[in-house]
Amino acid sequence: MATLHHSPFCPHSRFIRLVLAEMGMEPSLLEERPWERRDAFLIINPAGTTPVLVEQSGLAVPGAGIIAEYLDETRGLGLSGRRLLPETTAARVEVRRLLDWFLVKFDAEVTGYLVTEKIFKRFMNSAAGGGPPDMNAIRAARTNVRYHLKYIGYLMSRRKWIAGDHLTYADLAAAAHLSCVDYLGDVPWDEDETARDWYARVKSRPCFRTLLADRVPGMAPADHYADLDF
Amino acid sequence: MATLHHSPFCPHSRFIRLVLAEMGMEPSLLEERPWERRDAFLIINPAGTTPVLVEQSGLAVPGAGIIAEYLDETRGLGLSGRRLLPETTAARVEVRRLLDWFLVKFDAEVTGYLVTEKIFKRFMNSAAGGGPPDMNAIRAARTNVRYHLKYIGYLMSRRKWIAGDHLTYADLAAAAHLSCVDYLGDVPWDEDETARDWYARVKSRPCFRTLLADRVPGMAPADHYADLDF
Numbered sequence: 001m002a003t004l005h006h007s008p009f010c011p012h013s014r015f016i017r018l019v020l021a022e023m024g025m026e027p028s029l030l031e032e033r034p035w036e037r038r039d040a041f042l043i044i045n046p047a048g049t050t051p052v053l054v055e056q057s058g059l060a061v062p063g064a065g066i067i068a069e070y071l072d073e074t075r076g077l078g079l080s081g082r083r084l085l086p087e088t089t090a091a092r093v094e095v096r097r098l099l100d101w102f103l104v105k106f107d108a109e110v111t112g113y114l115v116t117e118k119i120f121k122r123f124m125n126s127a128a129g130g131g132p133p134d135m136n137a138i139r140a141a142r143t144n145v146r147y148h149l150k151y152i153g154y155l156m157s158r159r160k161w162i163a164g165d166h167l168t169y170a171d172l173a174a175a176a177h178l179s180c181v182d183y184l185g186d187v188p189w190d191e192d193e194t195a196r197d198w199y200a201r202v203k204s205r206p207c208f209r210t211l212l213a214d215r216v217p218g219m220a221p222a223d224h225y226a227d228l229d230f
Numbered sequence: 231m232a233t234l235h236h237s238p239f240c241p242h243s244r245f246i247r248l249v250l251a252e253m254g255m256e257p258s259l260l261e262e263r264p265w266e267r268r269d270a271f272l273i274i275n276p277a278g279t280t281p282v283l284v285e286q287s288g289l290a291v292p293g294a295g296i297i298a299e300y301l302d303e304t305r306g307l308g309l310s311g312r313r314l315l316p317e318t319t320a321a322r323v324e325v326r327r328l329l330d331w332f333l334v335k336f337d338a339e340v341t342g343y344l345v346t347e348k349i350f351k352r353f354m355n356s357a358a359g360g361g362p363p364d365m366n367a368i369r370a371a372r373t374n375v376r377y378h379l380k381y382i383g384y385l386m387s388r389r390k391w392i393a394g395d396h397l398t399y400a401d402l403a404a405a406a407h408l409s410c411v412d413y414l415g416d417v418p419w420d421e422d423e424t425a426r427d428w429y430a431r432v433k434s435r436p437c438f439r440t441l442l443a444d445r446v447p448g449m450a451p452a453d454h455y456a457d458l459d460f
Contacts, residue, residue: 066327
């Protein structure tokens with residue numbers, strides 16, 4: 001059985017948990033606190049980041065985007081109609097463009113700030129960067145999330161799913177990142193109904209269940225967080 | 231003929247120029263100043279970043295990592311022994327791990343700071359974020375580059391090329407990023423001879439020639455920048 005080294009509120013880990021669940025894979029989960037820079041973890045991923053998928057063979061695959069490519073290459077064909085990276089060239093470009101949008105751009109502008117400042121810093125000691133949240137970073141993220149939500153609404157007004165006619169990695173990456181922000185109550189859902197409808201649709205999928213059950217110790221989620229008809 | 235929208239000192243654009251040259255492709259080059267957010271450019275890449283490869287068919291492929299995957303899928307098999315993404319699963323994971331290392335991590339910790347502060351800000355107006363360089367950002371980048379150089383030295387003490395036995399995307403991405411930092415004189419080459427030898431080897435390849443001829447208006451490169459035996 002494969003093992004996934006993850007952190008429950010790391011959005012990249014959440015993305016891979018969704019992907020694995022959609023593919024019907026149930027790896028054993030091993031929780032990392034990446035900021036502790038555990039030696040054995042740095043050996044399997046020198047970058048020290050979650051997630052890392054370790055196959056039974058011992059092969060370690062680090063990083064959300066890399067795991068997504070790896071899973072498509074090793075299991076994609078077996079999924080046929082449920083494949084999360086489409087087959088045609090132009091559709092693959094579009095999925096990867098949006099995957100990168102959420103894993104890199106949305107992360108740099110929104111999730112990275114909010115999750116670090118509001119969640120991770122609670123558990124880091126001061127040497128690792130712990131301490132009170134930087135309100136400027138939080139304010140920047142809350143401003144930035146609005147145009148991303150509008151962009152999702154724009155895409156969803158023209159398409160069935162974020163990258164086209166089918167559910168793909170792009171939907172799962174976007175939803176994984178938004179789920180972290182939503183736990184913190186920082187998604188202004190009332191500003192875009194189309195984006196909200198799409199998120200409700202992804203959130204209702206069975207793959208989302210275990211994510212919605214995770215809790216930050218000492219910090220309750222926003223009221224509507226686990227509500228499927230929010 | 232394909233067109234590459236690029237910016238001469240954008241390290242991601244440089245990476246794709248090296249890749250295209252290694253593949254024997256000669257696209258027409260179209261210079262963008264991404265901070266100007268040109269409308270026609272935002273249509274082909276809503277993220278507003280360089281590079282974007284536009285095929286003669288009109289298909290726009292935005293983003294260095296996405297272009298690399300696209301080129302491997304559409305031209306990789308024709309390259310046989312000179313393919314830049316290897317064929318076996320474990321080797322592909324390693325190339326993608328290191329590609330991500332340089333395109334995302336090295337960029338966030340080194341190149342992004344230096345190129346923005348020292349080059350791009352000279353040409354941005356104040357509304358776009360222009361102005362004098364932030365010396366804290368430059369200092370952080372100069373500290374960070376040292377452990378990256380050491381990591382390259384570590385890898386090269388065990389391997390023929392960065393990701394294994396062959397030249398891959400990982401070498402070209404690392405060299406593209408380092409070339410920007412080297413123009414600015416901010417690579418402490420004397421701290422790692424193994425890393426320097428590897429860079430001299432990549433820099434001597436024909437693909438590097440046109441990159442080394444580019445100049446920032448009003449700003450000469452470091453003395454050894456274009457010297458192949460530095």
